[in-house]
Amino acid sequence: MYSGYYFHSSRKDLTNFAFLRHMKYSGFLVSMHQSGTHWLKYMLAVAIAKEYGLPMPQYNHANDIIRGPRDPLLYKNSPRLGSSHSIPNPLLRSTMFRSVFRLPRYIVLIRDIRYSLISNYEKWRNRYNCSFSEYLRGNVRGRRFNNDIWLCIRFVNAWGRLIEKYPDDHLLVKYEELNSETLAQVNRINNFWNLDIREAYLNFAIQESTKDKMLLKHDPGRPAGEIRMEAKTLEEIATKKDELFFKQTCKTYLKYDFGYNYS
Numbered sequence: 001m002y003s004g005y006y007f008h009s010s011r012k013d014l015t016n017f018a019f020l021r022h023m024k025y026s027g028f029l030v031s032m033h034q035s036g037t038h039w040l041k042y043m044l045a046v047a048i049a050k051e052y053g054l055p056m057p058q059y060n061h062a063n064d065i066i067r068g069p070r071d072p073l074l075y076k077n078s079p080r081l082g083s084s085h086s087i088p089n090p091l092l093r094s095t096m097f098r099s100v101f102r103l104p105r106y107i108v109l110i111r112d113i114r115y116s117l118i119s120n121y122e123k124w125r126n127r128y129n130c131s132f133s134e135y136l137r138g139n140v141r142g143r144r145f146n147n148d149i150w151l152c153i154r155f156v157n158a159w160g161r162l163i164e165k166y167p168d169d170h171l172l173v174k175y176e177e178l179n180s181e182t183l184a185q186v187n188r189i190n191n192f193w194n195l196d197i198r199e200a201y202l203n204f205a206i207q208e209s210t211k212d213k214m215l216l217k218h219d220p221g222r223p224a225g226e227i228r229m230e231a232k233t234l235e236e237i238a239t240k241k242d243e244l245f246f247k248q249t250c251k252t253y254l255k256y257d258f259g260y261n262y263s
Helices: 004-014 037-052 095-100 112-128 130-137 149-165 175-181 182-192 199-207 211-215 242-254
Strands: 027-033 080-083 105-108 170-174
Touching: 004 027, 004 149, 027 037, 037 080, 037 130, 037 182, 105 149, 105 175, 105 182, 112 130, 112 149, 112 175, 130 242, 149 242, 170 175, 170 182, 170 199, 175 182
Parallel strands: 027 080, 027 105, 105 170
Antiparallel strands: none
């Protein structure tokens, strides 16, 4: 039933040339859906604003300081940083290719796939209009959901290969570690991107990035739900058949678990 995964994964990855827009940045954040992207971006943006004398980010997505690929540059003295959920083209694994194209240093933000899926379903369940069991099985063609198990696996496998081959150009950050040791993880990014942000400003940014404060910075032009207040577990929302499907799918297709126990 899911034998088309490799075909559709290769087709989509080979035709994804988003990396061409990345070359205008010195640092780029790529993240799984529902992995704490808004939180991390907002913390970094607040710290950057303090260090570089910029206005505070207007909204919690912080696109005025850490831009999406199509967002304009608002502040000339700001570090050239971008973000997206992009999955890399396999060409990025070529040493010859990388010697021709100047790529930024990548932060790769991931999360336990189970929580990423549950959070995505809870956010978009009215639009999806289906049971969690149906959503969990996803659509291997990538035409129904903005994130599902197949997209998560594609993301982790593709960036995992690059992290393995070019460890100096990529920094893996786990949402769970960002949550438990926030200052240390944000400082890792600070050092990796050579932002030279003082620790006092990093601490200030962390204090300003609580869920309650970030909810006040919601962009009215975007759908609500970017800040999740609660997290269910797979056991709470899934059937035994769902859990078995998840485990078997990860065992078959996931090549990099990065220490998460999906068995």
